[in-house]
Amino acid sequence: xxxxxxxxxxxxxxxxxxxxxxxxxxxxxxxxxxxxxxxxxxxxxxxxxxxxxxxxxxxxxxxxxxxxxxxxxxxxxxxxxxxxxxxxxxxxxxxxxxxxxxxxxxxxxxxxxxxxxxxxxxxxxxxxxxxxxxxxxxxxxxxxxxxxxxxxxxxxxxxxxxxxxxxxxxxxxxxxxxxxxxxxxxxxxxxxxxxxxxxxxxxxxxxxxxxxxxxxxxxxxxxxxxxxxxxxxxxxxxxxxxxxx
Amino acid sequence: xxxxxxxxxxxxxxxxxxxxxxxxxxxxxxxxxxxxxxxxxxxxxxxxxxxxxxxxxxxxxxxxxxxxxxxxxxxxxxxxxxxxxxxxxxxxxxxxxxxxxxxxxxxxxxxxxxxxxxxxxxxxxxxxxxxxxxxxxxxxxxxxxxxxxxxxxxxxxxxxxxxxxxxxxxxxxxxxxxxxxxxxxxxxxxxxxxxxxxxxxxxxxxxxxxxxxxxxxxxxx
Ligand SMILES: Nc1ncnc2c1ncn2[C@@H]1O[C@H](COP(=O)(O)OP(=O)(O)OP(=O)(O)O)[C@@H](O)[C@H]1O
Ligand SMILES: [Mg+2]
Numbered sequence: 001x002x003x004x005x006x007x008x009x010x011x012x013x014x015x016x017x018x019x020x021x022x023x024x025x026x027x028x029x030x031x032x033x034x035x036x037x038x039x040x041x042x043x044x045x046x047x048x049x050x051x052x053x054x055x056x057x058x059x060x061x062x063x064x065x066x067x068x069x070x071x072x073x074x075x076x077x078x079x080x081x082x083x084x085x086x087x088x089x090x091x092x093x094x095x096x097x098x099x100x101x102x103x104x105x106x107x108x109x110x111x112x113x114x115x116x117x118x119x120x121x122x123x124x125x126x127x128x129x130x131x132x133x134x135x136x137x138x139x140x141x142x143x144x145x146x147x148x149x150x151x152x153x154x155x156x157x158x159x160x161x162x163x164x165x166x167x168x169x170x171x172x173x174x175x176x177x178x179x180x181x182x183x184x185x186x187x188x189x190x191x192x193x194x195x196x197x198x199x200x201x202x203x204x205x206x207x208x209x210x211x212x213x214x215x216x217x218x219x220x221x222x223x224x225x226x227x228x229x230x231x232x233x234x235x236x237x238x239x240x241x242x243x244x245x
Numbered sequence: 246x247x248x249x250x251x252x253x254x255x256x257x258x259x260x261x262x263x264x265x266x267x268x269x270x271x272x273x274x275x276x277x278x279x280x281x282x283x284x285x286x287x288x289x290x291x292x293x294x295x296x297x298x299x300x301x302x303x304x305x306x307x308x309x310x311x312x313x314x315x316x317x318x319x320x321x322x323x324x325x326x327x328x329x330x331x332x333x334x335x336x337x338x339x340x341x342x343x344x345x346x347x348x349x350x351x352x353x354x355x356x357x358x359x360x361x362x363x364x365x366x367x368x369x370x371x372x373x374x375x376x377x378x379x380x381x382x383x384x385x386x387x388x389x390x391x392x393x394x395x396x397x398x399x400x401x402x403x404x405x406x407x408x409x410x411x412x413x414x415x416x417x418x419x420x421x422x423x424x425x426x427x428x429x430x431x432x433x434x435x436x437x438x439x440x441x442x443x444x445x446x447x448x449x450x451x452x453x454x455x456x457x458x459x460x461x462x463x464x465x466x
Contacts, residue, residue: 053370076374076375079372080373086364086368088362089368090362091368092368092383094390103372107374108372149368152372
């Protein structure tokens with residue numbers, strides 16, 4: 001198995017506040033890892049360190065077998081390989097759906113426009129939004145926006161996809177369509193790191209669950225084992241309160 | 246009654262000259278707002294560059310412009326420039342007005358760039374776009390749209406400010422009107438007439454700005 005991500009002693013502080021306290025984690029090719037934990041436990045920060053939206057304060061980050069040094073490596077090159085989907089979509093409102101999807105391939109990767117359009121249409125078709133290609137994001141529902149955002153990230157042909165609470169901003173009835181898209185992606189073998197509060201999704205789709213608490217990994221286990229037989233008291237506590245909720 | 250009749254008669258008689266002067270006023274206003282947009286964008290980007298010393302240059306410029314009367318700036322530039330180079334009066338006046346507009350426009354752009362959700366830059370960055378590409382393709386187009394209504398207002402202010410170019414003998418509206426007034430020993434009538442010209446120009450521009458604002462309210466969600 002190819003190692004896609006390896007973190008060694010990853011530390012992140014905001015000033016005095018230490019948010020990640022030495023994270024060790026490996027993610028293998030086609031593995032789906034769900035990060036769960038209470039609000040403020042550092043899930044988003046961990047994810048954002050993986051594509052260098054946050055610069056870590058210590059430790060090592062290896063992407064596809066190579067240790068990345070933010071000082072000398074071209075981070076934009078790495079970001080081409082590590083796609084990200086955000087809670088609030090972050091679509092470009094002044095561009096149509098199609099323009100959103102082709103923007104980075106054309107401008108960053110210099111893919112010829114016709115080819116980019118062809119690939120974008122195929123991706124939009126895949127997420128079920130082919131007929132929305134020429135619409136502006138403002139006219140879409142939250143679920144549709146998020147599926148466009150997924151298509152936009154996929155257009156760069158990333159090897160790894162990061163999802164930060166991709167369904168948390170959605171109306172309940174729109175959550176499923178986005179989860180379905182994510183599930184399909186997982187089935188196709190995409191390597192994914194997913195921050196989510198959707199425990200059913202995590203249980204069904206994830207290979208591995210990582211439980212973060214106070215900036216540390218308290219428990220890491222195969223999904224089924226994690227939910228049926230959690231070891232750490234913090235995990236048991238968290239699972240009880242979230243299932244009850 | 247005769248006063249009103251006299252006003253309209255004078256209005257009609259001076260129509261040719263004042264229309265020509267109005268065109269020069271518009272030219273000054275348009276050229277100086279366009280140059281001002283370039284200057285303003287430059288200083289807004291300097292201010293937001295993240296380098297303290299570079300941002301400081303922008304602060305100093307804005308302070309100098311806001312801290313001195315426009316007429317002083319016009320005179321300094323006019324006499325300064327014409328002492329150094331052979332520069333047509335029109336360009337001396339336009340440049341002075343542009344540098345003045347530029348300071349206010351820099352603040353408009355800074356505000357509109359900062360008002361763009363930071364998720365936009367993050368979204369662009371996560372797709373591998375570098376800072377300048379993201380700025381050019383993602384942030385500035387949105388910021389520029391948001392800046393349109395305040396830019397329209399700045400244009401209206403600039404249009405009225407261009408009357409100060411009269412003092413470096415540009416034959417724009419105010420200058421021509423006051424000259425006609427004193428030649429005909431009828432200052433007040435000509436002042437009222439020129440006021441009407443400005444009101445019409447500003448009225449039309451205000452409607453335009455409103456139309457832009459309405460269109461934006463529709464396109465923004
Ligand atoms: N840019 C920042 N500056 C300062 N503190 C920050 C910053 N970003 C995050 N933090 C702090 O780091 C801690 C972890 O934040 P993070 O967003 O990673 O949590 P999270 O697990 O994603 O929580 P949530 O479930 O609410 O999204 C919090 O205490 C937060 O206040
Ligand atoms: Mg978070």
